[in-house]
Amino acid sequence: MENPVEGKGACLIAGCGYTGTRLARRLLGTGPLLALVRGATSAAALLGEGIPAAAMDLDRKAPPPLLDLPKDLASVVYLAPPAGVGTEDLRLARFLVALGSARPQAFVYVSTTGVYGDTRGATVDEASPVAPQEDRSKQRWDAERRVVGWCGERGVRSVILRVPAIYGPHRLPLDRLRRGEPVLRDEDSGPGNRIHVDDLAAACAAALGRPVSGVFNVTDGAPESMAAFTMRVANLAGLPAPRRVSWAEAQSVLSPGILSFLRESRLVTSRRSLELGWTPRYWNPEDGIRASLVEMGWNPSSAGR
Numbered sequence: 001m002e003n004p005v006e007g008k009g010a011c012l013i014a015g016c017g018y019t020g021t022r023l024a025r026r027l028l029g030t031g032p033l034l035a036l037v038r039g040a041t042s043a044a045a046l047l048g049e050g051i052p053a054a055a056m057d058l059d060r061k062a063p064p065p066l067l068d069l070p071k072d073l074a075s076v077v078y079l080a081p082p083a084g085v086g087t088e089d090l091r092l093a094r095f096l097v098a099l100g101s102a103r104p105q106a107f108v109y110v111s112t113t114g115v116y117g118d119t120r121g122a123t124v125d126e127a128s129p130v131a132p133q134e135d136r137s138k139q140r141w142d143a144e145r146r147v148v149g150w151c152g153e154r155g156v157r158s159v160i161l162r163v164p165a166i167y168g169p170h171r172l173p174l175d176r177l178r179r180g181e182p183v184l185r186d187e188d189s190g191p192g193n194r195i196h197v198d199d200l201a202a203a204c205a206a207a208l209g210r211p212v213s214g215v216f217n218v219t220d221g222a223p224e225s226m227a228a229f230t231m232r233v234a235n236l237a238g239l240p241a242p243r244r245v246s247w248a249e250a251q252s253v254l255s256p257g258i259l260s261f262l263r264e265s266r267l268v269t270s271r272r273s274l275e276l277g278w279t280p281r282y283w284n285p286e287d288g289i290r291a292s293l294v295e296m297g298w299n300p301s302s303a304g305r
């Protein structure tokens, strides 16, 4: 694979966790790379598979400038989530300060479709207005604006990828199914999109390699409710189907995090994916779940077909 990163310099992947690691594996060997994480254990794991990595906690009040930055920084992919409470992303703000005078050619920021807010199942695309409702979505909107502002001042090409729920190997609700956790019944929940982690990594690589800028929705093409997705996982994994509960019962049996997620629903489409030169390999969750289970060494049931 040719180096998808424009220019000759290095690519910095900040917040190189689940998605970042898969992106790093794609980019490894195509050009210089540096992965940034919070903890020494995560850095050691990346180094263990040959990915150059450094640890730096961006939640420290004044993280030092990134002195180890490659001088010829070509691009940044930022994948760390916002920290804690409030409506601002101060973690990202500190990262931008730590970049010092670096002036990459491209900055890719991975955001969420939560910035569109709750549309009660109506369709959103990149032209739709943002209306973040939950604090975590307001933090994302704050982060997007910070990235666009920072890049604008420096003449850096910026790409915002808005993504729905990420799933893939080791990111399936298998533990919840094993624990017998119920799901919200379809009548009480709206549709939602997802993205397989490898499709997201491919979209990040595409955003690095193409001279595009602005907002792109990065989503699969077959939205379904969380209950339908979880039932599909259970079916393919050969686990018992979860009990379906009403919204009223869900208040006492589902976690606050899941309830907050379920309060919003929207259908996500993209009118710009062709520009990005990207289409999801896992257009529907059935194929993505199967591939994930296979990678985890499972033998997906044929019942789902």
Ligand SMILES: NC(=O)c1ccc[n+]([C@@H]2O[C@H](COP(=O)([O-])OP(=O)(O)OC[C@H]3O[C@@H](n4cnc5c(N)ncnc54)[C@H](OP(=O)(O)O)[C@@H]3O)[C@@H](O)[C@H]2O)c1
Pocket: 014, 015, 016, 017, 018, 019, 020, 036, 037, 038, 039, 040, 042, 043, 056, 057, 058, 059, 060, 079, 080, 081, 082, 091, 110, 111, 112, 113, 163, 164, 165, 166, 167
């Ligand atoms: N999960 C979803 O369904 C979903 C949906 C939409 C968007 N997103 C967003 O997409 C992005 C990628 O998601 P992911 O699941 O790949 O993320 P992830 O696996 O949770 O990885 C997060 C990364 O950020 C690093 N990080 C966290 N706090 C940090 C700090 N204070 N200083 C420096 N680095 C820090 C972590 O380092 P350590 O490992 O050392 O802690 C880790 O490398 C995230 O922004 C996520 O919120 C997720």
